[in-house]
Amino acid sequence: MIDPRIKLRHLTCFLEVARLKSVVNAAEVLNISQPAASRTIQELEQVLGGSLFDRSKRNLFLTPFGEVFYRYAATSMAALRQGIDLARGTHEAAIVRVGALPTVSARILPSAVQAFTATGSGVHTRVVTGPNDYLLTLLRTGDVDFVIGRMAEPDVMLGLSFEHLYSERVVFVVRPGHALLSERSFDLSMVENYQTLVPPPGSVIRRLVERMLVANGVTELRDEVETVSNAFGRAYVRQTDAIWIISEGVVAEDIADKHLMLLPVDSSETTGPVGLTTRTDMVSTLAAESLKQAVRDAAASLR
The missing domain is CATH 3.40.190.10 (Periplasmic binding protein-like II)
Structure with missing residues (x-):
């Protein structure tokens, strides 16, 4: 049994603080007060029996203990969100969400999305762009299905899988x-x-x-x-x-x-590798796999 003292609000607050590296910013996003957000994190730390954040610097960074918990908490929340969407048959379940670096947004993604749309599946595509670390955060929390970009440093790739598509300078x-x-x-x-x-x-x-x-x-x-x-x-x-x-x-x-x-x-x-980054603990939907194949086909011309 999961400790019943751990509530959904604890996990939501923790993930937002970890993403934004700030209790103040997380509180604003969650529409709660800063003291309430701080208290929520403290409650979670007391239940878990360890410090989740290093508070010695201006921005908050995860401790090694917090890093471990973050990976599993993010995975759990992403799986729960996906399950709710699929059970309800909501609009979100009919969307493939892809995180893409600006370079691939301009180079291979347009033709890939065009080919994917031409299949007539009725599934929509949502493209989110930004720097690599931001996109990988969205991947871990389940806000994107996969990321197309440069391969990250090895210590960041824990729990993630990289598939090389082409190299770029x-x-x-x-x-x-x-x-x-x-x-x-x-x-x-x-x-x-x-x-x-x-x-x-x-x-x-x-x-x-x-x-x-x-x-x-x-x-x-x-x-x-x-x-x-x-x-x-x-x-x-x-x-x-x-x-x-x-x-x-x-x-x-x-x-x-x-x-x-x-x-x-x-x-x-x-010159460095550009490719698909996915989570090793999540099974892709058929639509996501179809878009990934379209990306592979578009990238093949660059090799």
Whole structure:
């Protein structure tokens, strides 16, 4: 028997605090007071007999004890939500929810969704985009059925499975007519003289980019703008001299149409696997499997 002192409100509050790393923000989302949220977490810790969060920093982070409980609590809540939706035959049961990095949203997902829709199954598709860590959180809590993106670090992949689809590098792009395009002896250090658009800290490719820049003697980028918005990046670079450091898939069509141009940077060391991430403890619906196959078919042309 599960300890009857553990209520649904305990699990819901715990998962929100873990997701947002803040009791205040979780309380706002749950529409309860901050003291009530804090009390709920304390009650849960007393029942479990251990601290769930490290409170020594500004943001709350899960303790090792909390990490273990989080994986099982998230899985349980996701399974319960799925069971309720299927039993009720609700609208949510007729939706395949996919989390996708901006790069795959632009490169392979449109053709995959088009092919999936053409099957006439009547199942709708919900696409959620964002950074990798955010999407994996949604996967663990059951808010998406699977994620398409870069493979995360091994310590993050516990309880998750990765299926490789293709590999992708990071590129440096500028507007047509940019001064650096006419440099006969281009060197990566020249990017220090221009404003740069970069992915935010914590993203998978940010670490790869930083490692590459340091290896080539670039110690500081000028006037960094951190963004995950493709629309902003595309518009900003086309009207300024800024350099956009981004996954190739995001700008592949812009480069093919010559709306953006590649700088002659050897970025092969940033190449990494892109694929499907799923939970090992959940059985996919037939519709989710059908969309995953459409994604595989779309990605096959990139190999």
